[in-house]
Amino acid sequence: xxxxxxxxxxxxxxxxxxxxxxxxxxxxxxxxxxxxxxxxxxxxxxxxxxxxxxxxxxxxxxxxxxxxxxxxxxxxxxxxxxxxxxxxxxxxxxxxxxxxxxxxxxxxxxxxxxxxxxxxxxxxxxxxxxxxxxxxxxxxxxxxxxxxxxxxxxxxxxxxxxxxxxxxxxxxxxxxxxxxxxxxxxxxxxxxxxxxxxxxxxxxxxxxxxxxxxxxxxxxxxxxxxxxxxxxxxxxxxxxxxxxxxxxxxxxxxxxxxxxxxxxxxxxxx
Numbered sequence: 385x386x387x388x389x390x391x392x393x394x395x396x397x398x399x400x401x402x403x404x405x406x407x408x409x410x411x412x413x414x415x416x417x418x419x420x421x422x423x424x425x426x427x428x429x430x431x432x433x434x435x436x437x438x439x440x441x442x443x444x445x446x447x448x449x450x451x452x453x454x455x456x457x458x459x460x461x462x463x464x465x466x467x468x469x470x471x472x473x474x475x476x477x478x479x480x481x482x483x484x485x486x487x488x489x490x491x492x493x494x495x496x497x498x499x500x501x502x503x504x505x506x507x508x509x510x511x512x513x514x515x516x517x518x519x520x521x522x523x524x525x526x527x528x529x530x531x532x533x534x535x536x537x538x539x540x541x542x543x544x545x546x547x548x549x550x551x552x553x554x555x556x557x558x559x560x561x562x563x564x565x566x567x568x569x570x571x572x573x574x575x576x577x578x579x580x581x582x583x584x585x586x587x588x589x590x591x592x593x594x595x596x597x598x599x600x601x602x603x604x605x606x607x608x609x610x611x612x613x614x615x616x617x618x619x620x621x622x623x624x625x626x627x628x629x630x631x632x633x634x635x636x637x638x639x640x641x642x643x644x645x646x647x648x649x650x651x652x653x654x
Contacts, residue, residue, distance in 0.1 A: 389461070392454060394421035395433055399443045399451045476505035482519055482527040485611055488512035490632045491528065491544035514610035515582035551631040552589070553638060557623040565626075568598040575625035576602035577616040580609055589628045602626075 394407075397418065401407040404415040411418070426433050433447035443451055483492065488510060500508065511524065519527045528543060552571065565571050568591040579587040587610065591598045604625050608615045613629060620627040621637060 391421045391425040480509045480524045482524040487528040549631040552628045554626040555623045571602045576604035577627045578607045
């Protein structure tokens with residue numbers, strides 16, 4: 385037989401206060417509401433819990449026994465709710481994030497240190513992979529997704545830079561040997577270093593200028609898993625071909641002169 389928690393709390397308050405009015409003052413409610421709650425509880429249990437007179441209220445023997453068992457139980461309930469309220473006031477516990485490899489390298493480094501400093505009681509775990517997974521099925525609390533890979537039923541908020549550019553780049557030595565492409569379609573005649581997702585799909589090469597988008601599917605001597613794209617970067621630095629990646633990944637090499645952006649002035653923003 386189930387009893388409503390609020391009815392149990394009402395009975396305990398009245399039994400301890402030995403009156404409906406005093407109990408109502410203690411609980412910040414009305415005497416009539418408490419009286420109705422006690423009647424409802426007695427009716428559900430089929431046992432009288434309180435002796436009522438015009439001057440006093442006292443627990444019956446059944447009421448005394450119930451109060452003895454109920455008092456510590458209600459304290460435990462209150463303590464349990466206080467623990468939950470602590471999460472609202474001071475976030476704590478485990479937080480598991482599923483993120484693309486690119487986000488793990490380009491977005492999270494600027495976010496995680498201040499986050500951990502602000503919430504020292506949170507234990508953060510980041511699972512980085514190139515394939516899309518069901519966040520809940522994978523046991524994750526949240527994830528990072530790019531717009532085009534965002535499921536329709538996901539609740540999303542922006543995080544990190546709103547625009548990330550791609551860049552195609554090659555080493556100066558490669559360009560001296562094979563010439564400099566001037567248009568994205570020129571890449572079809574070059575050695576291009578491709579990436580492949582865990583699904584088997586190759587990464588797309590997309591360029592934009594003045595609202596015009598050009599997509600190409602070049603070939604080349606080297607294909608590497610997206611999870612190991614650093615290999616493609618090093619191969620490009622060594623002069624093996626042209627690579628197409630997030631600009632932030634190749635920016636250190638462009639700034640040092642180890643590689644040059646190709647084909648200028650095309651680019652793409654995502």
